[in-house]
Amino acid sequence: MTSIGIDIGSTYTKYCIKDGDDLKLFSVKTPVRQKEFFADKLKQLQTDHPGAKIVSCGYGRNNIVAVSEISELTALAEGAAYMAPANDVILDIGGQDTKIIVRDGSRLKEFFVNDKCAAGCGMFAINSLNQLGLNFEDIDLKGGEEPKIDLSSTCAVFAQTEIVSLIAKGADPSDIMTAVIWQILAQSKVLLRKVRYDSIALSGGLTLIKDIDKCASKVYSAEVVIPEDSYYLSAIGAALYAERL
């Protein structure tokens, strides 16, 4: 039996097609006109995987009609239990918010969401990359070395003004970008204060950056692990949930 999890995030939509133990994972940019797009996508998925159970999650989950939906936090707990069974605290830095969850088995036990501070979200990284004319793949955290530049602004809007000044002073764009990533990690610390942890599993788009776990470990003063397929944890969780329907 095939089950499909679709995590519609603010920037990318992640898919998990689960067939037994086999997971097929992929992501595409989340479109602007979601209802029409996902109506077609759903038809395609149902044609390719007849009888598959489908569950959506994520901020755009209501834009896929006629499938079950769960919150991305419930899905994250489920996905993390499957992919990172040794970690019960998961920090997910998404495009438009940051979430911390504590799971008990595959059940969501505690959760806190920060969707007020842009400086703690992936969107800050995306905007900074655009500002610096860099691509995501260009981010080089140099083995988790301390950043050469400290951004003094804790607000994303002011930080971007600061970046303009740094560019004008001839600072290395790669160093500026490293500072941005460290700043995002530092902002998400606010959420971590709410829970008890020794070890943290990271999820979300930023986990695709090499050495981010080393930086995060220094910022949080804790062991930080990046589970396999960390970018897809919620989609995997949604597929697991679908499997039980």
Place this chain on the structure above:
Amino acid sequence: MADSYLKYVASSMRSYYKDFSKYAKGRAPECKVAWVTSFTPVEILDCLGIEYIYPESYAAVIAASGKEQALLEESDRQGLSLNCCSYSCCFEGCLATESGPRGLPPKPDVLIATNNQCNTLPGWWNTLAKKYNVPLIILDYPGEFTSPEIAASYVKEQHQEFISRMEELSGNKLDMDDLKAAIGRSKASVEAWKRVISCFKDKDIPPTLLFDNINFLITARCKEDTATIYNLMADELAQSPDKDPSLMPLFWIGYPLWYHPDRYLSEVTEGFAVVGSNYINWWNLDYSGSDVWESLFNAYNYTFLNLKQETKTARLQALIESSGAKCAISCRNKSCKCDFVSAKDVGIVQTELEIDMIDREYLDLDRAKSLIAVMKESLN
């Protein structure tokens, strides 16, 4: 037919508001007036015949009457940022426009602030002192941050000096037996209120009733009628039907939403039953002690918000446990950070909502709804 508490409520309200402009019709109060913060040792003032008014409480009344937004805007125009405590903004708006649901409170002869609640209050009282050019007295309660012996002696000295100043102001001499009796009445009010709260866990009682009626424990705790009101209320509430067992028991961590007709988010908490709240326990002051000094010290030095984080956490956990709640809504209050940070390690699933107890525009209802839905999902 048994006496209803409502008769005493009406008379207590009449007594509290008698000198507000809507009722006083230009007459000056017959005694000196103090504006106080809500954890002031009012037993002393009561015995000296000084009338005491609670600006914070009046801000809540203004919001409950639905008139707060215009006053908040006026306060902003007057230069008080909307980022300040909304109690202060709302009350300042009332003073600036000279309007409020019960008119203006009588002008103060003295301002009394305590720091056993939050540090915004002494700052706010400072601005009021400048406005009215009257003496400002700040009572400093060290809480648990020094030894109990040192704290007790420090607080006793302050209370003694406070009494001297108030004797001077009122022209009356404090009778220690009167003070003992007033403390006894406060104690009785607290005990009676605890009886009221004890019905909340199992009986089908709207939280609104408790959020609104704690008012007497705040503004009239040492008045004769307060214990009577609560004892009669407890007797009536004990006859209420039981709570629907199919509802999920929920603990409300934080202030009531004064602008909301139900004082909590009833529209997005369908399927839940509020069974407890820390707010309704805040004024359960412990007046134990071998003499009046010790009683006043224990009551006002160890207020909930004046405790160390570990003690607050332990107390909150105990309250939640005794309520039987399985989940909690914790209010991240724009106006009161000290309340919010106390809501840590509560031991049950909680969702955090960004609210303000006065400013209705601060709430994003859709966001609240989706977070509560996540909590519900995690409980299923």
